[in-house]
Amino acid sequence: MDTITATGSGRLTGPRTVYNADHEMFRDQVRRFFEKHVVPHHRQWERDGIVSREVWRQAGEAGILCPMLSEEYGGAGADFGYSAIVIEEIARTNCTGPGFPLHSDIVVPYIEDLATPARKREWLPKMAAGEIIGAIAMTEPGMGSDLKAMRTTAQRDDDHYVINGSKTFISNGQLADLVIVCAKTDPAAGRKGISLICVPAGTPGFTKGRNLEKIGLHAQDTSELFFEDVRVPVENLLGEENKGFSYLIRNLPQERLVIAVRAAMGMEVMLQKTVDYVKERQAFGQPVIDFQHNRFKLADAKAQAAMYRVFADHCLALHLRGELTVELAATAKLLGAEMQNKLFDDFLQLHGGYGYMAEYEIGRAWADARVGRIYGGSSEVMREIIGRTL
Numbered sequence: 580m581d582t583i584t585a586t587g588s589g590r591l592t593g594p595r596t597v598y599n600a601d602h603e604m605f606r607d608q609v610r611r612f613f614e615k616h617v618v619p620h621h622r623q624w625e626r627d628g629i630v631s632r633e634v635w636r637q638a639g640e641a642g643i644l645c646p647m648l649s650e651e652y653g654g655a656g657a658d659f660g661y662s663a664i665v666i667e668e669i670a671r672t673n674c675t676g677p678g679f680p681l682h683s684d685i686v687v688p689y690i691e692d693l694a695t696p697a698r699k700r701e702w703l704p705k706m707a708a709g710e711i712i713g714a715i716a717m718t719e720p721g722m723g724s725d726l727k728a729m730r731t732t733a734q735r736d737d738d739h740y741v742i743n744g745s746k747t748f749i750s751n752g753q754l755a756d757l758v759i760v761c762a763k764t765d766p767a768a769g770r771k772g773i774s775l776i777c778v779p780a781g782t783p784g785f786t787k788g789r790n791l792e793k794i795g796l797h798a799q800d801t802s803e804l805f806f807e808d809v810r811v812p813v814e815n816l817l818g819e820e821n822k823g824f825s826y827l828i829r830n831l832p833q834e835r836l837v838i839a840v841r842a843a844m845g846m847e848v849m850l851q852k853t854v855d856y857v858k859e860r861q862a863f864g865q866p867v868i869d870f871q872h873n874r875f876k877l878a879d880a881k882a883q884a885a886m887y888r889v890f891a892d893h894c895l896a897l898h899l900r901g902e903l904t905v906e907l908a909a910t911a912k913l914l915g916a917e918m919q920n921k922l923f924d925d926f927l928q929l930h931g932g933y934g935y936m937a938e939y940e941i942g943r944a945w946a947d948a949r950v951g952r953i954y955g956g957s958s959e960v961m962r963e964i965i966g967r968t969l
């Protein structure tokens with residue numbers, strides 16, 4: 580198997596200014612963690628269709644999970660830059676199995692912002708320790724992009740909600756110990772009738788379907804979830820009833836930035852791997868890079884990856900200041916996912932038949948990247964969001 584060579588910082592654009600020295604020290608720590616606890620096991624996890632529970636606990640111990648969570652709940656109270664570094668190291672190692680960013684940067688913030696104090700004390704320290712793994716369930720078999728069309732309901736019954744419905748494509752779904760379920764508490768009110776309710780695994784009536792077989796992200800577990808008269812106490816509601824949609828919208832920029840940060844690093848790393856490969860590989864008596872067509876392809880790729888890196892870092896800097904808009908986050912997600920898919924396809928082509936072999940990273944990265952245009956809001960939905968601002 581080929582090895583990882585790119586360092587990740589400044590290779591395309593010169594020194595990056597979005598991170599400080601403390602961030603870079605944290606990067607060293609995260610990098611050591613991935614090289615020791617993730618990289619050696621990842622091919623096995625791809626065969627298993629799931630990562631080990633152990634790596635979650637190891638990540639918790641190493642302080643890799645929930646960097647932004649406040650210290651009183653076991654986090655580091657750090658900024659999103661630390662989360663971005665974890666995301667970049669996932670992209671750098673091409674180890675897409677551990678759903679750490681979904682847990683740390685998407686699920687946990689909802690709970691920290693919106694759960695009752697008692698629930699925060701109960702769940703958050705364990706989430707920081709990797710003992711409780713989180714997931715969020717919005718998508719249903721009949722709808723994904725159009726959230727207001729969801730059919731899962733949560734009916735109030737005294738001091739409980741009774742949840743009925745099903746969800747699909749839920750990341751971390753098999754491993755999840757706690758799922759934020761998006762459900763209609765006022766079915767007649769469209770998007771204004773959606774609430775977010777936490778459902779612990781093991782609650783009677785809550786079952787997990789099979790681990791879905793995907794064309795990429797083979798080490799990441801993705802599941803159907805079923806809810807049949809699932810009773811959870813009203814204290815499991817996040818924030819206020821019927822405000823779920825606005826909470827989702829509020830957190831989406833960060834979710835989309837996760838995808839953008841990963842795309843920027845993915846392009847940088849896979850470009851370097853491809854350059855290494857075409858320098859070695861010979862065809863018609865010369866290295867493949869010596870054909871002008873291929874050099875030009877790679878020059879274009881480098882120029883685009885450099886431009887995207889600057890833009891992604893700009894969005895990251897805005898987010899660190901609390902100024903990333905829904906529109907810019909959508910722009911970053913759209914461009915990152917589309918450009919990454921285009922470039923990875925070119926990179927795979929430059930590897931010839933080896934690119935199509937699972938043992939070469941570019942083939943796996945190409946398949947993994949495809950979902951970037953679909954989840955977190957599809958590219959078409961991103962264009963709708965941007966289009967509305969014209």
Ligand SMILES: Cc1cc2nc3c(=O)[nH]c(=O)nc-3n(C[C@H](O)[C@H](O)[C@H](O)COP(=O)(O)OP(=O)(O)OC[C@H]3O[C@@H](n4cnc5c(N)ncnc54)[C@H](O)[C@@H]3O)c2cc1C
Nearest residue numbers: 715716717718722723724748749750953954955956957959
């Ligand atoms: C690997 C993976 C992991 C996922 N993880 C999660 C998760 O953890 N939690 C979760 O809730 N969901 C998750 N999803 C679901 C994902 O968010 C949805 O698949 C996505 O939102 C698209 O919804 P859909 O599949 O229902 O497609 P649809 O909404 O049915 O869309 C079908 C097509 O129509 C297009 N379309 C839709 N609306 C418009 C429009 N207004 N204009 C133009 N075109 C449009 C779409 O872009 C797409 O091309 C995951 C999906 C995958 C594949």
